Amino acid sequence: MKEDFYEILGINKSASESEIKKAYRKKAIKYHPDKNPGDSQAEEKFKKAAEAYEVLGNKDKKSKYDQFGHSAFDGSGGFGGSGMNMDDIFSQFGDIFGSSFGGGGFGGFSGGGSRVPKGSNLRIRVQLELSEVVLGVEKKIKVKRKIKADGVTYKNCNSCNGSGQVTRITNTILGRMQSSSTCPSCGGSGQVVSNKPSNADSNGLILKEETVLVKIPAGVEDGMQLKVSGKGNDSAGNGIAGDLIVLISEKEHDTLKREGNNLHFDLYISISEAVLGISKEIETVTGSVRIKLESGIQSGKILRLRGKGLSSINSYGNGDLLVHVNVWTPKTLNKEQRVFFEQMKENENFVPSPEKGEKSFFEKVKDMFS
DSSP states (O other), X not given: OOOOHHHHHTOOTTOOHHHHHHHHHHHHHHTOTTTSTTOHHHHHHHHHHHHHHHHHTSHHHXXXXXXXXXXXXXXXXXXXXXXXXXXXXXXXXXXXXXXXXXXXXXXXXXXXXXXXXXXXXEEEEEEEOHHHHHHOEEEEEEEEEEEEOTTOEEEEOTTTTTSSEEEEEEEETTEEEEEEEXXXXXTTSSEEEEEOOTTSOTTSEEEXXXXXXXXXXXXXXXXXXXXXXTOSOOOSTTOBOOOEEEEEEEOOOSSEEEETTEEEEEXXXXXXXXXHOEEEEEEETTEEEEEEEOTTOOTTOEEEETTOSOBOTTSOOBOOEEEEEEEEOOSOOOHHHHHHHHHHHHTTTXXXXXXXXXXXXXXXXXXXXX
């Protein structure tokens, strides 16, 4: 059973024409293939949204759908009922994206719906130390990408007369429908190779190694993807280059563990240090800081050093460094230490006399374990 068009766009039947268009634009941008590379589920949702808008965005079709549902379009050759072609979507609804993305829409499709061919994207993985994640870093990365060969020339494609699109007319129960798709002869570039060097491929491209500067902002997370526009493979003819997709991989730190924008540090202290209190130096990614532990601190206590974590990639401030206090209990005791603890157990309420030179429990523990 086909999914309800109103549910796909997240609107009700009383939605106005502008509300329908706004709902479709929101869905189309969210599930656009360029924003979700390789995600087949996102692509399917993108197609369903276009199919729903093709019907609900047209007053006559919407009226028929409200009256008869999906059966009004069964057997039609249009979008409503036969599945979606990506080129049809961009040809019909390219103006929906407007200039929200730098004037060219997604994927090289202009605001007016005409297709600008785009080269394929490249993907690389970059490993970062925690200090690089905290501060941000610029990485020089060697990339092998296809570029246009020197001396290559192109001419207009005869199949599409240089438009990159071929048009077809389909007869439907709603009348004749015109749709456009990518020209199979030139792959949408509108041009074909007329002369190429011997070392170039059929599209006039050669493989070349380049050094690309990638600016990685502070606060990135493991698995996050960054895009470097125009540093993917070139397109043949008058197309534009694809993008370089940088996948972030974060190395584990020896002593600091990350949780979102916060960092965690395990601090181990002895019994005497816990009893008497002590000042300790704590490692952070930007240097060391000294903290004071009060006497009698308990194992499991968490101390929060505000602002000593990672900065938010969305500029929402810094996270914190959480210091987890762990009191170390010795597994083995020498004879003197064992006797002391046995006596302490028997005389937990013992009050020392300074006049007799007796030491407090705290002082004896310090002497034994220092």
